[in-house]
Amino acid sequence: MSVIFSDITILGPDGNAEPHKFVGIRGGTICHIGDAKPDGSWEREIDGRSLLLMPAFYNSHAHSPMTLMRGYGENLALHDWLNTRIFPFEDKLYPEAVYYGTLLAMAESFRSGIVSSSDMYFFTDDMVRAVCESGAKANIARSLAGFDEAQDMREMDSFKEAKRAFEQYHGAEGGRIIIDMSLHMEETSTERLARQLAEYTREIGARMQVHVSETKREHEGCKERHGGLTPTAYLNGLGLFDSPTTAAHCVWVEDEDIGILREKGVTVASCPVSNLKLASGVCDTPRLIGEGIGVALGTDSAASNNSLDFFGEMKLFALVNKERRGDPTLITPEQAFYAATRAGALGQGREDCGLVKEGYRADLVALDLAAPSMHPMFDPVGNIVYSASPCDVALTMVDGTVVYEGGEYPTIDIERAVYETDRACEDICARLG
Numbered sequence: 001m002s003v004i005f006s007d008i009t010i011l012g013p014d015g016n017a018e019p020h021k022f023v024g025i026r027g028g029t030i031c032h033i034g035d036a037k038p039d040g041s042w043e044r045e046i047d048g049r050s051l052l053l054m055p056a057f058y059n060s061h062a063h064s065p066m067t068l069m070r071g072y073g074e075n076l077a078l079h080d081w082l083n084t085r086i087f088p089f090e091d092k093l094y095p096e097a098v099y100y101g102t103l104l105a106m107a108e109s110f111r112s113g114i115v116s117s118s119d120m121y122f123f124t125d126d127m128v129r130a131v132c133e134s135g136a137k138a139n140i141a142r143s144l145a146g147f148d149e150a151q152d153m154r155e156m157d158s159f160k161e162a163k164r165a166f167e168q169y170h171g172a173e174g175g176r177i178i179i180d181m182s183l184h185m186e187e188t189s190t191e192r193l194a195r196q197l198a199e200y201t202r203e204i205g206a207r208m209q210v211h212v213s214e215t216k217r218e219h220e221g222c223k224e225r226h227g228g229l230t231p232t233a234y235l236n237g238l239g240l241f242d243s244p245t246t247a248a249h250c251v252w253v254e255d256e257d258i259g260i261l262r263e264k265g266v267t268v269a270s271c272p273v274s275n276l277k278l279a280s281g282v283c284d285t286p287r288l289i290g291e292g293i294g295v296a297l298g299t300d301s302a303a304s305n306n307s308l309d310f311f312g313e314m315k316l317f318a319l320v321n322k323e324r325r326g327d328p329t330l331i332t333p334e335q336a337f338y339a340a341t342r343a344g345a346l347g348q349g350r351e352d353c354g355l356v357k358e359g360y361r362a363d364l365v366a367l368d369l370a371a372p373s374m375h376p377m378f379d380p381v382g383n384i385v386y387s388a389s390p391c392d393v394a395l396t397m398v399d400g401t402v403v404y405e406g407g408e409y410p411t412i413d414i415e416r417a418v419y420e421t422d423r424a425c426e427d428i429c430a431r432l433g
Contacts, residue, residue, distance in 0.1 A: 008048020028399035056115040056363040058344025060269035061248040061298025064105035069303035097424035098123035102130035110404035113365040135411040141182035153196040185211035198239035214249035232257035251281040267347030274300035296344040333385040362400040
């Protein structure tokens with residue numbers, strides 16, 4: 001579909017607001033940005049006089065089907081939360097529950113301006129189906145875990161699912177679907193599994209997702225298990241970071257880890273809301289950014305967050321280290337916005353995404369400039385990071401297709417998604433007793 005935004009304010013790559021622009025989209029790509037309407041016909045013209053057009057958000061760490069567990073395990077420490085609430089619930093999951101839980105997550109994401117998520121979970125077929133139908137983008141990874149050192153990875157059902165997903169779906173929907181590989185974490189895997197998965201990922205040219213140093217217990221436990229090696233050093237030694245990698249959390253990384261992450265070009269997905277809710281700690285994002293490491297933003301799951309509100313996530317990302325380090329100059333609005341947009345796109349391997357720029361994919365969000373929270377506007381990026389909320393999102397677009405507009409979800413039957421998600425939760429809870 002061809003679309004033209006007329007007389008709209010855009011947020012340019014330099015972070016400045018540029019008013020009275022015309023932005024044309026054809027074939028899912030931004031084909032024109034200028035001061036005048038270009039020649040040619042357009043299937044739809046959108047009046048942009050009260051809108052700010054900005055790049056959409058890229059969620060760098062998520063477990064989308066866990067919308068099913070929103071609010072299910074509150075006020076618990078991470079390991080207690082996992083073992084007494086989450087794992088028993090997940091043991092009762094089934095395909096349709098995962099499909100509708102993922103669909104609900106896509107709707108919530110669109111409402112918050114998120115167009116693509118790096119997802120680590122299982123029931124891959126059902127997640128892909130939901131993402132494809134919704135019109136979203138996703139880097140989907142079937143996470144692998146195992147505790148038997150004698151087991152060959154190729155015999156594991158989880159690996160067979162991951163392999164099949166890559167062969168069947170990687171690059172589907174015009175590139176909207178990217179299939180990554182994923183090691184769950186050091187603590188839930190054997191050395192053999194980690195090494196075999198690293199080798200396989202290199203062989204097929206895939207990307208990697210992994211949890212790293214989320215909690216002090218996990219971090220110190222790894223050092224005890226592996227002769228003083230941190231999770232970063234241990235996984236690097238097994239070749240896991242030889243493929244483009246997104247490492248979620250990295251709350252407890254040490255000095256030696258910084259050099260490894262930088263050398264290997266690892267993207268760190270910081271998840272401040274989830275880390276604070278589970279009292280896991282605070283990722284030292286100012287240091288990581290200062291050391292030249294790519295830092296992106298993630299929500300983690302709706303079970304540990306409990307929302308997919310990327311504006312709230314971005315604001316906390318900008319604030320939490322100011323208090324922790326006693327320095328209000330740390331993490332500028334521009335750095336927070338970059339983490340939520342371009343850094344996330346690059347971490348997902350989406351090189352032509354994350355900017356309002358000719359030749360880039362039309363992954364866009366239009367904010368309502370008439371909203372009270374957007375006035376006055378001394379600094380547009382500052383307003384977006386510190387003042388805006390999902391309530392201010394007027395429109396979300398993925399590859400030039402509108403997926404959210406004015407409270408409506410053109411690609412999702414939202415009433416059914418809500419109904420079926422609630423029904424699946426009731427069914428699973430009944431079986432849990």
